[in-house]
Amino acid sequence: MVCRSIPGCGRTWRMGATVLGVAPRSQTMTGTVSEWEAWTGMVFPASGEYVIPGGLSTLQVDRGADEGIYVEPNIWVQHR
Numbered sequence: 001m002v003c004r005s006i007p008g009c010g011r012t013w014r015m016g017a018t019v020l021g022v023a024p025r026s027q028t029m030t031g032t033v034s035e036w037e038a039w040t041g042m043v044f045p046a047s048g049e050y051v052i053p054g055g056l057s058t059l060q061v062d063r064g065a066d067e068g069i070y071v072e073p074n075i076w077v078q079h080r
Helices: 009-014 033-040
Strands: 018-031 048-051 058-062 067-078
Touching: 018 033, 033 058, 033 067
Parallel strands: none
Antiparallel strands: 018 067, 048 058, 058 067
C-alpha cells in the first residue's frame, strides 16, 4: 500500500480509490534548527534524521549549516 502511514488512507482504499500519481517530494519546508525546535517542541542536538510529530517523513537536520529540511510525499487518488 502506498500510504500506510497516512491517517484515513485505509478508508480511502476501502471506498475503491485508485492511485493516479505519486509525488515523493510534494512539499519542502526549511528552517533554522532553532525554528524547527520551536515548531516541533523537540531538541535536535546533532545532525541527522529525526521523526517529528505528525510527520509523514523524517526531518533532516544539519547543525553545521543551521538548517532543517522536511520533504513530504503525497499521492493523488481518484475516487469511484
